[in-house]
Amino acid sequence: MNPKRYLPILQWLPGYSRATMGSDLLAAVIVTIMLIPQSLAYAMLAGLPPEVGLYASIAPLVVYAVFGTSRTLAVGPVAVVSLMTAAAVGQVAPQGSPEYLGAALVLALMSGLILTLMGVARLGFLANFLSHPVISGFITASGLIIAASQLKHVLGVEASGHNLLELLGSLGGSLGGVNGPTLIIGFSVLASLYSARRWLNPCLRKLGVPARPADMLTKAAPILAVAVTTLVTWRLGLDAQGVAVVGEVPAGLPPLTLPGFDSGLWSQLFVAALLISIVGFVESVSVGQTLAAKRRQRIDPDQELVGLGTSNIAASFTGGMPVTGGFARSVVNFDAGAETPAAGAFTAVGIAVAALLLTPLIAYLPIATLAATIIVAVLSLVDFGAIRRTWDYSRCDAMAMLVTIGVTLAIGIETGILAGVGLSLALHLYNTSRPHSAVVGRVPGTEHFRNVKRHAVETDPQLAILRVDESLYFANSRYLEDTVMDLALRQPGLCHVVLACQAVNVIDASALESLEVINARLRDAQVKLHLAEVKGPVMDRLRNTQFCRELTGEVFLSTFDAWRSLRGESATPGRACGAAEPMV
Amino acid sequence: MNPKRYLPILQWLPGYSRATMGSDLLAAVIVTIMLIPQSLAYAMLAGLPPEVGLYASIAPLVVYAVFGTSRTLAVGPVAVVSLMTAAAVGQVAPQGSPEYLGAALVLALMSGLILTLMGVARLGFLANFLSHPVISGFITASGLIIAASQLKHVLGVEASGHNLLELLGSLGGSLGGVNGPTLIIGFSVLASLYSARRWLNPCLRKLGVPARPADMLTKAAPILAVAVTTLVTWRLGLDAQGVAVVGEVPAGLPPLTLPGFDSGLWSQLFVAALLISIVGFVESVSVGQTLAAKRRQRIDPDQELVGLGTSNIAASFTGGMPVTGGFARSVVNFDAGAETPAAGAFTAVGIAVAALLLTPLIAYLPIATLAATIIVAVLSLVDFGAIRRTWDYSRCDAMAMLVTIGVTLAIGIETGILAGVGLSLALHLYNTSRPHSAVVGRVPGTEHFRNVKRHAVETDPQLAILRVDESLYFANSRYLEDTVMDLALRQPGLCHVVLACQAVNVIDASALESLEVINARLRDAQVKLHLAEVKGPVMDRLRNTQFCRELTGEVFLSTFDAWRSLRGESATPGRACGAAEPMV
Known part of the structure; x- marks a missing residue:
């Protein structure tokens, strides 16, 4: 057992230099500035008090620096996971209650345990079953739901709902109560953040600012919006005019919290915790791999599971919420020059300082500002x-x-992702249950064989060569039986069927039985079955089977050998199945 | 729309001749003799009165003759489906009650509707997801459970249970009450049926009886056992000594019955009906295809679904129970010379005559005899x-x-089959999520490329050729990313990666994105990505994609072209992706 594998910090800490530390510190300052409004906003999105977002951006980052394998991933609350948290926790406790807070801690703990166990059991491959279109569709739909859920804050009205229909219906019913000052703040922030995204970067570039600083300044725009609207609200006393503000936030370091161990609650939250784990892992590992590859580094998905899992466990014991690696934030961290996970630990220090000193300043921060930053993001x-x-x-x-x-x-989001995964698996299985295959003939004058439907090739009425283009397994083995028997029925003078197996990597037990059936049925119809181009590992397994003993025909090294031998043109026949040499 | 396809009777009835009728009648007589004890026994196995088995062997056979596509399939009650019926119906009503009878009718109706709808929707391929090992394991386990469930009848004791453990435990507790005469009858029948299977056939053959008649005489042994034990029981008055007998069976044709439409009952029975449908269909279609192939005939699986579905619907309206095509019985039908489904209709007439005239004779038939025939079967x-x-x-x-x-x-049987299907799908998906691939090198002096780990081949430090041996889809696309990036990291002087795609039949949207990611990551690392041997349909779809526009390298017709061109040995370079000609 290699400790460096399970404690990746040992890979970089011993050689940590002052120069690297300078790079990491700079990146940490920039990410801290970006993370303060994000952590407040995503806590609000999850239905939690704003300080929870700050707490979730301290201990998890330190723990990830110890156990994570990405050099540049920035861990913390992210939008989709926060929405999923709100949906899951909202089903077991009313928002604002101590039970709601407690359930969020339990969710973080469960998700942390699931991720860690998956990592230890090396189950990272499970994330592969979320196909890209399903992830992409899920994120688009989540984005729409999140934006709709934040609209009420920008308008200053009450609304709620678990899906877009409910949200929009609820919003529509409360439009009469729009609060003017809130609306003005909300839409100003929306407009300025949108403009910053659209025009700030190109303008800065025109003014001669290099690409990376320009990009980072653009991404720091939300902190400016936070500062300005907080100041305006405080000076004009807009909170007295109905503008909802963050209010008193307790200053201090994260509290030690103990998640509850109520088995009823755990089983109610289990599916949500599993989905949050997998979605969070997929998001995190995608960005981690992309950034690592840019520097020819590697991340280990199974150890990443442990890194994210322990981060979530840390969050659950320090008053936090479920976290994962965020996309935009990690890119900023990378671009700002972070070289090791120490940058994450320094960011944690920055957020801890903010939690200690800056909280009095954000009492007048309008909720509408945070909502607008979420919507734009x-x-x-x-x-x-x-x-x-x-x-x-x-x-x-x-x-x-x-x-x-x-x-x-x-x-809703849970049903949506489950439906997507189920349908994509079902479609995949359906497609592979009808494997591609082609009757092939000889390209005249060559040793090559091509699909008779696409090319002008030579064929022989006594001989049918079927190229099988997929591995043979239970779901497609019966289809192969049908295909071969159809072939035998359509060609009445047929004496030989050759299965060309160059694309067959596996023949499972069902397919083997189907081959036995095909062999027996063809024998009953006085047709011999031959194989050609069987791969080494496949032939090794076939050798001692009943199919091999009963095979009426031979096994040929190449399709061309089969063609010549079965037409009586050659002195190099195939071999009996048990004696055949594998081809590849 | 071709009526002959949806009414297969039109394919054979118009040309029906006196000679064919003779063959069919002979087969019908033999199958009737075999079916009478079987139908009584399987009704008992399903927990239903014996006459239900007779009723289920009349209308369904006639209907199958109209809608079924197998010329020789013998439809009726079969062992596994009867066991599944008992398990399903036993959960909603106590055995012996009118509700139990009614639930069996509902089960037959639901199963009939499911099968018919699956046929109309051409969903016959769903049966392919039951892999052969799962079917084989399920039938072995069902056989053991059935045998255990019948032991009580042979011993003359009470016992019950849904799985082997419960059954054996229950039997063990009641061994004190064994009934002597029942035991003698039961074990005599067991011994004689077993001996008949083992020795009768060889003996008859030695005596000069031809193979087929000898085989059929052997399979008719149960009717002899029924006749002898009934006679003995009647003459010796064994029923007064505690030998359980079939008792009064109402004589007459099947009653018209109307299955209930209680939505609660329907939803309780739905999963069982679905499983019965699929298991019954798999059993039936396997034997149907095997027999059809022997005469170079074809059956249409989707129309078979309609044939079996309508048979079950017929059973539900005529006091029957779920039915399907039986294995042993169909083989006898085939061997006895049945040429068209008319043989089935004649069998139905035979069973109807039995239901009208023979029922008084079976009042003294010992249950132990039926149980013994089931156990041996x-x-x-x-x-x-x-x-x-x-x-x-x-x-x-x-x-x-x-x-x-x-x-x-x-x-239990339902959980068992679901666990088997779930596990085999999961294992299949797990296996395909790590596709086989190999780094290949050139076999010196040839145009062939082989796995560098298995063969002594030429390689080039600037060039890595990866042969991908599976279609690329969401579950394995990330694995491909890892494989390629590993390759790039391991070979520091690398300039070109070639993916040899001769075994890639499909690249789905997830895999396409992975290829984009691979291309971008390799570009960041100053390595070019090339493709070779891309199949026609795959290339057609790739042509207009972003991947194709951004591909850093070229598309080569063959791996050898790539090898020569990238080593600067050739004047025949690859083409840009958009302009590439497909290979196959």
Whole structure:
């Protein structure tokens, strides 16, 4: 057992230099500035008090620096996971109650345990079953739901709902109570953040600012909006005019908290914790891999699970909420020059300082400002173009995506992602249950064989060569039986069927039985079955089977050998199955 | 729309001749003799009065003759489906009650509707997801449970249970009450039926009886056992000595029955009806296809669904129970010379005559005799050798089989089959999530490329050629990313990566995104990505994608072209992705 594998901090801490520390410190300052408004906003999105967001951005970052394998991933509260937290916790406790807070801690603990256990059991591959179109559709739909859920704060009205329909219906019913000052603040922030995204970067570039600083300044725009609107609200006393503000936030370091161990609550939250774990892991590992590859570094997905899992456990014991690696924040960390996870630990120090000293300053921070920063952030995740691109490329994938979006918007996020995963698996299995195969003939004058439907090739009425283009397993083995028997029925003078197996990597026990059936049925019809181009590992397993003993025909090294031998043109026949040499 | 397709009777009835009728009549007489004890026994196994088995062997056979596509399939009650019926109906009503009878009718109706709808929607492929090892394990376990459930009748004691553990425990507790005469009858029948299976056939053959008649005489042995034990019981008045007998069976044709439409009952029975449908269909279509192939005939699985579905609907309206095509019975029908489904209709007439005239004769038929015929029939289905054979061939398949057997025996038949299907799908997906691929090098002096780990081949430090041996889809696309990036990291002087795609039949949207990611990451690392041997349909879809526009390298017709061109040895370079000609 290599301790460096399970404690990745040992890979970089011993050689940590002053120069590296300078880079990491600079990145940490920039990420801290970006993370303060984000952590407040995502705590609010999860229905939790703002300080919970700060707490969730301290201990988890330190723990990730010890156990995580990405050098530049910035861990903390993120939009989609916060929405999923709100949906899950909202089902077991009313928002604002101590039970709600407690359930969020339990959710973080469960999600942390699930991730850690998955990592220890090396189950990182499970995330692969979330296909890209399902993730993309889920994130688009989540973005729309999040934006809709924040609209009420920008308008200064009451509204609630678990899906887009409920949210919009609830909003529509309360439009009469719009609060003027709130609306003005909210829309000013929306407009300025949108403009900053759109125009600030190009303008700065024109003024001669280099690309990276320009980009980082643009991404720091929310902190400016926070400062300005807080100041305005305080000076004009807008909170007395109905502008909702963050209010008193207790100053201090994160409290030690003990998540509850109520088995009823645990089983109620289990599915949500599992989905949060997997979605958070997929988001985190995607950005981690992308950034690592840019510097020819590697991340280990199974150890990443442990890193994220322990981070969430840490969050649950320090008054936090479920966390994962955030996309925008990690890119900023990378661009700002972070070289090791120490940058994350320094960020944690920055947030701890903010929690100790800055909380009195944000009492007058309007909720509308935070809501506007969320809306601008999540609408950038909404990608309708992806629907069109996916539709053009693959109808099946587009269907899975549309179902994910539709169910998420109409019913809810958990049902949406489960429907997407279920449908994409079902479509995949359906497609592989009808494997591609082609009757092939000889390209005249060569040793090559091509599909008779696409090319002008030589064929022989006594001989049918079927190229099987997929591994053979239970779901497609009966289809193979049908295909071969159809072939035998359509060609009455047939004496030989050759299965060309160059694309067959596996023949499972069901397919083996189907081959036995095919062999027996062809024998009853006085047709011999031959194999050609069987791969080494496949032939090794076939050798001692009943199928091999009963095979009426031979095993040929190449399709061309089969062609020549079965037409009586060659002195190099195939071999009996048990004696055959594998081809590849 | 071709009426002959949806009414297969039109394919054979117009040309029906006197000679064919002779063959069909002979087969019908033999099958009737075999079916009378079977139908009584399987009704009892399902917990239903014996006449229900007769009723289920009349209308369904006529209907199958109209809608079914197999020329020789013999429809009626079968062992496994009867066991599943008992398990399902036993959960909603106590055995012997009118509700139990009614629930069996509802089950037949639901199963009939499910099968018919599946046929109309052409969902016959769903049966493919029951892998052979799961079916084999399920049938072995069902055989054991059935045999155990019938032991009480042979011993003359009371016992009950839903799985093997419960059954054996219950039997063990009641062994004190064994009834002597019942035991003698039961074991005599067991011994004589077993001897008939073992020795009668060889003896008859020695005496000069031809193979087929000898085989059929052997299979008719149960009717002899029925006749002899009934006579003995009647003459010696054994029923007064505690031998349970069938008792009064109402003589007459099947009654018209109307299954209930209680939505609660329907939803309780739905899963069971679905499983009965699929298991029955798999059993039926396997034997149907095997027999059809022997005469170079075809059956249409989707129309078979309609045939079996309408048969079950007919059963539900004529006092019957769920039915399907039986294995042993169909083989006898085939061997006896049945040429068209008319043989089935004639069998129905035979059974109707029996229901009208023979029922008074079976009042003294001992239940122990029926139980013994069931035990001998189902133990022939138990195949422990299959476990060993499957284990030797494939551990994954053997695991699915063992889990199916274990869960079926320990918990119950529905849970068992669902566990088997779930596990075999999960194992399949797990296996395909790590696709086979190999780094290949050139076999010196040829145009062939082989795995560098298996063969002494030429390689180039600037060039890595990866042969991908599976279609690329969401579950394995991330694995491909890892494989390629590992390759790039391990070979520091690398300039070119070539993906050889001869075995790639599909690239789904997730895999396409992974290819984009691979291309971008390799570009960041100053490595070019190339493709080779891309199949026609795959290339057609790739052509208009972002991946194709951004591909840093080229698309080569063959791996050899890539090898020569990238080493600067050739004047025939690849083409830009948008302009590439497909290879196959």
